[in-house]
Amino acid sequence: MPAELPALIALLDEEFIFSRARSVSLALRFPDVLRGENCANILVACRGGDIAAAIAIKRFDWIAPERSWRGAMIGMVYTRPAMRGQGFASRLLRAAQTALRAEGTDFAVLFTAQSGFYRRLGWTTSDCGMFGSCISPGGAAAGCSQADAGAIEAMRVRSSEAHLQRDGASYRTLPLPAERLEMRISPCGAAYAIYGLRAENAYVYELGGAPSGYAALWQDCCAARRTVYVNARRGSEAQRWLSGIPGFGWHEQALAMWLPLAEPACARSFEGWYIPFLDRI
Numbered sequence: 001m002p003a004e005l006p007a008l009i010a011l012l013d014e015e016f017i018f019s020r021a022r023s024v025s026l027a028l029r030f031p032d033v034l035r036g037e038n039c040a041n042i043l044v045a046c047r048g049g050d051i052a053a054a055i056a057i058k059r060f061d062w063i064a065p066e067r068s069w070r071g072a073m074i075g076m077v078y079t080r081p082a083m084r085g086q087g088f089a090s091r092l093l094r095a096a097q098t099a100l101r102a103e104g105t106d107f108a109v110l111f112t113a114q115s116g117f118y119r120r121l122g123w124t125t126s127d128c129g130m131f132g133s134c135i136s137p138g139g140a141a142a143g144c145s146q147a148d149a150g151a152i153e154a155m156r157v158r159s160s161e162a163h164l165q166r167d168g169a170s171y172r173t174l175p176l177p178a179e180r181l182e183m184r185i186s187p188c189g190a191a192y193a194i195y196g197l198r199a200e201n202a203y204v205y206e207l208g209g210a211p212s213g214y215a216a217l218w219q220d221c222c223a224a225r226r227t228v229y230v231n232a233r234r235g236s237e238a239q240r241w242l243s244g245i246p247g248f249g250w251h252e253q254a255l256a257m258w259l260p261l262a263e264p265a266c267a268r269s270f271e272g273w274y275i276p277f278l279d280r281i
Contacts, residue, residue, distance in 0.1 A: 002036040032169035045088045053079040053088035058281050064162040072100050074110040075281030107265040111255040118257050126270040129253035132230040136222030144220045147185035152192045155209045164279045175277045178203050186213030193217040204230040205277040207238035214241050233274035
């Protein structure tokens with residue numbers, strides 16, 4: 001598989017990046033996934049020496065108040081256009097499901113707007129994510145400092161919310177469609193923001209820590225006049241705080257799909273679980 005990785009990256013970039021007028025290769029956006037050392041977690045189907053389909057798997061620990069869970073995220077599901085409709089992706093997904101269950105993985109999760117395909121394979125939709133947007137008025141920045149991964153992680157793990165464990169590579173992820181990632185900490189040092197920038201748009205992926213620091217972080221994000229898009233968990237402190245901004249509109253998302261693999265997860269509701277964009281593939 002390592003020898004095939006450059007060819008796979010080229011196919012994925014053409015499908016998800018260049019054909020959609022985006023920039024920055026997926027190999028740079030997801031450095032912990034598309035690398036030679038992770039090839040055991042990339043499943044590929046071939047026909048006649050050509051890559052026909054592929055999926056990537058990201059294993060993780062999900063830390064919930066009641067217990068820790070072993071999870072697996074499925075992403076970068078791809079089938080070569082000329083070979084679609086022949087069951088390649090379905091077979092890869094079933095193979096991944098079998099392997100993960102044998103390894104003792106509790107559940108799998110993926111994010112898609114094409115839920116029908118996955119529902120036929122046993123996945124169910126449950127998403128508490130909210131998507132918001134507003135036009136920023138511009139103005140002076142509040143002067144929030146750049147934050148390092150350690151400072152953000154220290155605040156994040158103190159929260160009582162369930163979360164995915166992160167390492168340094170997690171903070172080098174660049175979610176689509178942003179072209180640059182900003183990590184800021186409020187002047188009071190009690191809150192942080194992670195957001196991406198592309199042209200005249202900003203994409204807020206996380207607003208965390210103490211709400212007392214949100215105003216300064218939001219002011220910095222909105223210092224340039226731009227459209228600001230926000231992803232947040234329904235009912236979170238960040239979502240409630242942002243809802244007080246005039247002109248802010250929200251829409252419920254329906255992207256998260258779940259597949260219980262072990263007995264404890266089969267009896268578990270995923271309704272309140274929210275995986276931030278920085279952790280997704």
